[in-house]
Amino acid sequence: MKSFADLFRSFRRRSRLWRCAGGFAAAALLGGCGTVELTGSTLHRIDKALESRKKPSLKAWEQDSDDRRLHLKLAELQTGLLLKWDAIKISSTQTKRDAVTWTVSMKGKQGSISSAVPLTRDGYFLTASHCVEKSPMTLVIATRDRKMTKKPVRVVWRGNPDQKGPDLALIHADLEPLLPFGAADVAGLAPGQEVAVTGWSGLSEGTPNGGTAAGSILSVSPLRHDPTGAAWRIVRHDVPLNSGDSGGPLFTPDGRCAGINARVVVGPAGLFGTKFGLAGKPDRPLAGYSGEAVAPDPEWLHGLIAADRAAHKGGR
Template identity: 30%
Template sequence: MSRHHLVAIATRLLISGLVLFGGWGAALCGAQAGTRPPPASFADAFQRGSAWSVGLYMFVPGEDEPRVGAGFFIDDKGSIATAAHLLGEAQQILVALPDRRVVAAEVAGHDEITDVALLRIAGAPRVRPAFASPGSLRVGDWVIAVGEPFGLEHSASAGIVSGKDRHFGDDGELVFIQSDVALNPGNSGGPLLDAQGAIVGMNARTIVGPAGTPGASLAIPIAIVLQLVAEFRQDAAHPTRPRLGALFDDVPPMTAWAAGRHETHGAVVLSVPRGTLAEKLGLRAGDIVIRMNGRAINGSADLVAALLAWQSAEGARVSVIRDGQPQALMLELPSQR
């Protein structure tokens, strides 16, 4: 066989191999991409979500410049959710609407502990906001933040969900959506949207890394925001939801090991302030809560869920691991003694 024929055969084999491997590569890429490829643009989602996003401008005594933040409608009647830390001692709160009108707002309720506030305005646009279905958000999904960073009206930034149900020891009864979306002053209180423009959370704050390096952005899930807002709207005649008052976190591996356990299930109590329901219940710092009112507690996020569902302090029951031994606690109110 001549060299010419050998070269021709080798060339055909090489081309066939490239086609074959190219086909496999395309098949593998297609399998990895799944059924939800990244969108080519977030323009449609932004246009949809910006219809219920607003800017907030507040005048606070002693501050030279107006305080800037964001918020979003939770109904078509002029109710706006935002971050409570924005309000402070504001004497006047102005709302910049999507149609470029500016109106005054009044505070209808706020909770500094959970950092959620409710505002009301008159003459709101008749647009009913869309909320994402509970549990629909996944780690790795695209999300969009809409706000007023540095006073730049209706700005958008995008990123992915880095984690869900994040709980921090000093945040009490809250969990967060973690993302790598860029949040700047003026984004607080604004909506976090999914790739379809539905609201998944309220942007709260950013954790800054060492030496000011970019950190993680945190948003309060919309289900918690709506629950807290509903509590603001309740009549004074309705009993308020009990507050445990203790600080708690996930169980570190060393804490579990010291307690004679080989798993990190539960939530470890960090502190029990005086006069709280946690103190009346008999909780102590170092206790590992494994059950509350019939709910299994696998982590601090589960304890947050149990506390948000807690309707009556009377007869509350908590199971803990204390000094390596299980113990049952029950809240006894004065009327029960």
């Protein structure tokens, strides 16, 4: 059986770069301060301030062990791209060094771009509830055959944040992802522990700082429940997130998923700082900022998947 390092090197020889050609919609990633929703120029300024902090945040991880650097890159390969677009095309270009560059392009009416986290070999994924639309959506991801594959998405379960439910959704696509994420022991996480995120925001053309960033845990909530039986925790962190990162993983240094990124909260200091050009240095966290990830209870989630497999006979 191949090690993580062997698997990564084998795939990267065939796919050195993922590019997402075309624009993206900001969806509802950036939340608000109190009841204030961030829109228009305010959202754009904060998005840029956070984007500029991504690359500097990775300095410690990239200077650490080979395993830690590997998990940063591997998470990018593992994470799926969730699209609502009229026309989606995957093309490849052979390079002189026997590598292939995969390009995902979108044409037609502008839609939305978000991320999804593979859980199982038989195509179950987690994403944020606000990333899931009623109209058909497409998942694009690296698969076990070392290709970029696109498949339609079926929504298995969707939380309702407006009814005090989690901003979380379970979806299914008929494919076998390259490598599903393992689950972290979220209840055992403590403030100050290091974590990282990745998503498809930084894999778009024109985003030189990338989609991966690092930081630390701020807090982990007690287990929450809603009337549907859903059970989850909220993991607050200071890792910079951008539009397009919703639905992507918050993960630990050993590459295990600690939650699904769903929301950004920015306090008054961050709001005024970005408005008047006082957002601070990119190597420091944005004042008053926190990201929120939803971590489903493993027992509840396993039950949800088992019930869907039984109903659709989709297990492999």
